[in-house]
Amino acid sequence: MKQLQIKDLPFATSNYGRCATVLPIFLKFSVFGTRAALIAFDSYRRERGRLFNIDGVNSTWRRNMKSILMGAIVASAAFVAPALAWEGQKVACYDKHWVPATYSTEKYLEYPAKKKWEHKDGQMVKMYYPPIYMEKRTMSKPGHYVLRKAPCN
Structure with a gap:
């Protein structure tokens, strides 16, 4: 052939x-x-x-058109966004205040009170030692924010 x-x-x-x-x-x-x-x-x-080469010609054209269209969309969104903002009236204003955590405490006796004879400066002295308590702290309510009414600016 x-x-x-x-x-x-x-x-x-x-x-x-x-x-x-x-x-x-x-x-x-x-x-x-x-x-x-x-x-x-x-x-x-x-x-x-x-x-x-159709793919080469069209892919270049598509790439250019995508970048042009994306730029146009971003630009239009930037100009339209303020126009779409909601123009409402202030009804009430609040400030945010931190309320610290609250704890419940329990005491328990570690050493009871005692009286003891000691030798000091050549004489015998009766000494009193008060009881010793230990404190156990438990968080009853964690810290949180509270809104308090405030004047509007």
Whole structure:
């Protein structure tokens, strides 16, 4: 079978040389049959490089359009946001105050009171020692914030 050359095939391109306009004309007017025309067109596309690469052309266009559209959306959101703000009236104002935790304490006796005779400065002295209590602290309510009414600014 004879190897097809591009110069042997009748086809036409648009001004930009897009693949979308070449392929239908290629298949419609090809005298060599559909399979042969596709093989020849594929080799022609490989020779020409990116000229007929639809993905490359469209992906660049898509990337540019995405960045333009995102910029337009962000800019419009920045201008529209103040217009959408709710213009209400102040009814009451409150300040936030911290209330510390409250603890419950229990005492329990560690050492009872005692009286003891001791020798001091050459004489006997009766000493009194008070009882010793230990304190156990338990948190009954954790610290929290409370809103208190305040004048509005």
